[in-house]
Amino acid sequence: MSIEIRGVHKRFGDFVALEDVNVSLPTGQLTALLGPSGGGKSTLLRIIAGLEKADSGTVGIEGTDATRMSPQKRNVGFVFQHYAVFKHMTVAKNVAFGLEIRRRPKDEVRARVDELLALVHLSQFADRLPSQLSGGQRQRMALARALAVQPKVLLLDEPFGALDAKVRKELRDWLRRLHDEVPVTTVFVTHDQEEAMEVADEIVVINDGRIEQVGTPDSLYDAPANDFVMSFLGEVTQLGDLRLRPHDIHISRSPDLVGATAADILRLTRVGFEVRLVAGTEDGQEVSVVTTRTHARSLGLEEGELVWLTPSSGAATVPAMERLVRAELAG
Amino acid sequence: MVELPVPARWAVRLAAVAYVFLLVGWPVITLAQRAFADGFAGFHAAMSDPDVTHALLVTVEISLWAVVINTVFGVGMALLLVRYEFPGRRVLSALVDLPMSMSPVVIGLALMLVYSGRYGWFGPTLEAHGLVVIFNSPGMVMATCFVALPLVVREVVPVLEEVGDDQEQAARSLGANAVQTLRRITLPAIKWAVVYGVVLSLARSLGEFGALKIVSGNLTGRTQTAPLVVEQKYDNFAQNEAYAVAFVLVAISVLCILVVSLLRPQEESTS
Numbered sequence: 001m002s003i004e005i006r007g008v009h010k011r012f013g014d015f016v017a018l019e020d021v022n023v024s025l026p027t028g029q030l031t032a033l034l035g036p037s038g039g040g041k042s043t044l045l046r047i048i049a050g051l052e053k054a055d056s057g058t059v060g061i062e063g064t065d066a067t068r069m070s071p072q073k074r075n076v077g078f079v080f081q082h083y084a085v086f087k088h089m090t091v092a093k094n095v096a097f098g099l100e101i102r103r104r105p106k107d108e109v110r111a112r113v114d115e116l117l118a119l120v121h122l123s124q125f126a127d128r129l130p131s132q133l134s135g136g137q138r139q140r141m142a143l144a145r146a147l148a149v150q151p152k153v154l155l156l157d158e159p160f161g162a163l164d165a166k167v168r169k170e171l172r173d174w175l176r177r178l179h180d181e182v183p184v185t186t187v188f189v190t191h192d193q194e195e196a197m198e199v200a201d202e203i204v205v206i207n208d209g210r211i212e213q214v215g216t217p218d219s220l221y222d223a224p225a226n227d228f229v230m231s232f233l234g235e236v237t238q239l240g241d242l243r244l245r246p247h248d249i250h251i252s253r254s255p256d257l258v259g260a261t262a263a264d265i266l267r268l269t270r271v272g273f274e275v276r277l278v279a280g281t282e283d284g285q286e287v288s289v290v291t292t293r294t295h296a297r298s299l300g301l302e303e304g305e306l307v308w309l310t311p312s313s314g315a316a317t318v319p320a321m322e323r324l325v326r327a328e329l330a331g
Numbered sequence: 332m333v334e335l336p337v338p339a340r341w342a343v344r345l346a347a348v349a350y351v352f353l354l355v356g357w358p359v360i361t362l363a364q365r366a367f368a369d370g371f372a373g374f375h376a377a378m379s380d381p382d383v384t385h386a387l388l389v390t391v392e393i394s395l396w397a398v399v400i401n402t403v404f405g406v407g408m409a410l411l412l413v414r415y416e417f418p419g420r421r422v423l424s425a426l427v428d429l430p431m432s433m434s435p436v437v438i439g440l441a442l443m444l445v446y447s448g449r450y451g452w453f454g455p456t457l458e459a460h461g462l463v464v465i466f467n468s469p470g471m472v473m474a475t476c477f478v479a480l481p482l483v484v485r486e487v488v489p490v491l492e493e494v495g496d497d498q499e500q501a502a503r504s505l506g507a508n509a510v511q512t513l514r515r516i517t518l519p520a521i522k523w524a525v526v527y528g529v530v531l532s533l534a535r536s537l538g539e540f541g542a543l544k545i546v547s548g549n550l551t552g553r554t555q556t557a558p559l560v561v562e563q564k565y566d567n568f569a570q571n572e573a574y575a576v577a578f579v580l581v582a583i584s585v586l587c588i589l590v591v592s593l594l595r596p597q598e599e600s601t602s
Contacts, residue, residue, distance in 0.1 A: 051500050071503045078504040084497035088519045097515075098505035142501075149505060 002027035002185040003048060003153060008057030010043055010209075017043040019209040021057070025187060025202075030179045032200035033189045036232070040209040041189045042157055048187065049078045049155050062152045077146030077184075081158040083138040085130035091141050092117065092126040098149035116144040119178070136167040140174075147182065156188035160195070172199055193233050197221070205229050222316050230318050237288040238320050239309055246276070246290040248315030252308045253299055260308035263287060268296075268303050279307060359581060365570075366578035373571030382552045383560055383576060390557040390580075393468065393543075394536035397475035401532050404476075405483025406525060410517070412484070413491040430480050438477050439545030446470055466548035471556070474542035479535045483528035490524040491517075523595055530591045534584035 003025040010018040018040045025031045033041040046052040048059055050071035058067045066074050086094050092113050099109045117123045120140040122133075130138055139159060146154060159175070160168040176199050179186055190196050196203050197217040205212040205220065205228075213225040224230035227243060237246045240261060252260065263279035266286065270276075275296040279287050287309060291301075301307070311317060335343065366373060377383045411417075412424055430438065446454040446464040457464055464470040498520065502512040518525075540558040547554035551563070557580055564573035 049504055051504065071500070072506045072508055074504075075506075076504060078501065080497050080501060082497060084501040086498055086501070086516060088522075097502070097507075101506045101511060145501075145505065 002062055003187070004058075004060035005044070005048070006058045006060070008044070008047060008054045008059070010040075010047065010052070010054050016209050018047075018054070021206075021209075021211055023204055023211055023214060025185065025204075027062075027185050028183045029201040030176070030186045030188070030199060031202045031204060032196035033187060033204050033206055034193060034196040034232070035191065035206035035212075037191055039207045041191075041206045044206065045155050045157055045187060045189050048153070049076050050074050051078070075149065075152050077149065077151035077154040079139070079142050079146050079154070079156040079159050081161045083130075083135075083142045083162075085138050085142060087130055090127050090129060091122060091133070094130065094141055095144045095148050097145060102149065112148060116148055119147075119182070120144045134167075135163050136171055139163065139171065143175075143178075147184070151184065154184050154186045156186070158189050158191070161190075168195075175199060197233070205232065207232070224316060224318060227318055227320075230316070235288070235290075238285065239287050239311060240285075241320050242311060242317045243320045244311055244315050244317040246288040248312045248317075249287065249289045250310045250312045251289060251291060251295075251299060251301070252310070253306075255308045257308070257310045260310045261287075263307055263309055265301060265303050265305050265307060268301060270296075275301070277301065279309065281309075362574060362581065363578055366574040368574075369571060373575035376569070377564075377572040377575045380572070382555065383557075383564075383572065385552055386555045386557045386560040387576070387579070389471075389554065390537055393471045393475055393556065394533055396468075396472045397479060397536045398529055398532050400472065400476050401479050401483050402525065402529055405480070405528060405532075406487055406518075406521070409484050409487035409491055409521075413488055414496060427481050427484050430478050435474075435478050435539065435541030435543075436545060439474055439542035442470060442474055442477070442542070442546055446473070465546060466550065466554060468554075470546045471543055471554065474546045475536045475539050478539055478542055479532040482531040482535060483525065486524045486528035486531065487521050490521050494520045527591055527595065530587045534587055537580055537583055 005021055005023045005025075008018055008021040010016075021040075021044060033044060035041045043052060047054050048061070050066065050069060050073075054067070058065060060066060061074060061076065071078075086097065089097070095113045095116055096109050099112060104112075113126070114123070117126055120143060122137060122141055122144065125133060125137065125141075130141065133141065143154075143156075143159075160171050163171065172195055175188075188199075200217060202214065203217055203220055204214050207228055213220060213229045215223075220229060221233055224233065227236075230236055230243060235246050236243050237249070238244075239249060250257070255262070261281050263281045265277050266280050267278045268275065270293060273293050275291050275293055277289050277291075277296075279289060281287065289309065299307075408423070408427060412420060412427075443451065443465060445452045446457065448454045448458040448463060448465055451465070454464060462469065464473070498516050499512050502516045507515065538558060539556075540562070543556055544559055544562075547556065547559070549555055549559050549563075555563070557576055561573050561577045561580070564570070564576065
């Protein structure tokens, strides 16, 4: 295991940012710390980097106890949401910073900077100032700067948070490919579940200073440990006593399945190939259902029609009780 | 911005220009006219008086010391105020601004109370160890530092706040220690604020009168500074010389501010 967090607590005044956090992040993988804002994920990342000190608990990096190490001794690369570029230095100088601090020979520095700028596709911008780059380019430069010192772990704090949607998507794919090329242990913080699911090998869901669940994107989506994880990873609706995804509800025009619930279609909206409908049951429950345009048409769904709803076979469901399970899934 | 109607816009501009002209521009121009009323006669008379040249040297020397000390402590204090949370931070911040609201004469008297060799609280002890503060250069440097204290701090603090500490944290995570981070990241980021603060301090130090008059003892040929010479010459009906020395002081200050305001925008547009 590359990063070992044991019993970490952190408070800011009265606010509990992290409460007894235990987690192990495997070597060579791309891990996402996912959760809502203010949930403690950035604090955990900053504690790993040494930019913040835990009130108690230990941090191990590659087998060494780093709990009391200063950030400059930890050999971690850190990428900030707002890039933290050195404004007065050229792109090449930015990337060379860590190597110059380490007093590497000039030739070596130059060769390594060239190599990294090629890796992040910024070779032609080597002599520009960061202010002449776009947001996406600045963040790639910041990544090259962090990678230059060959860190044991690369930590990214909401790395694409300040970028617009299109650039965000490009950089996301690019980060995934980069990680496959340069397989350094990488941890990134995000509040965007799509980003986490698309990029990460493993996701750690953090909420209210606690770890809710750890697992691969598929296992989290298919077998959420609790209500929170389920609703954070995608849309959720309630049918009877079950909480499940709107696209996991089977619609039929007759009560041919056991346990089917009768409901009237209250609203029906079409978005591209998708049809979203809200159906009201006899108990007054409003159930959201998502189906395809084709399926809706074949069933002849209209507002006001009566339909029968059942959970599809193989649907991921959790009982509709708030925080019934708070599984300790660390490790 | 609210667009004003054209006549109102012109009226506001005119009022602003007139205000500054009547308050600052006209008096300074008149001073320059008087200084050159007899060509360079006033300058010749002033510069051939050893007391005047000595006073100018003392002013420059005291000002330079004060500016150096103020810069080091000003930058340090700004870093302390912006980057660290500690009990008493607000009190320190308020104390830094105090010289702005205190009359320099009062500052001079306050320093006398503490450092005077005869009746000061701390002065006799220092004099016993051979350090004469009052009526001597150390006291004059202290008085000048006191009056110019907020100038560097107040220039640097907003810039430090605006820059944030992201770059410093990035430098630390890349292996830089505190000194390397300060030298390579923080100082370059606040460079222009420091330069501007230094220039303002210098201009302020060169012109300091009240505090220095008390603390220096105004000893002609020894601790007398240029602004004190101006007053003395004026009182002694050597008005041409007074205007000439005054003009030199104004010219240095204007030059400093001019140079920096010419340099600064260029730097910003390329960065």
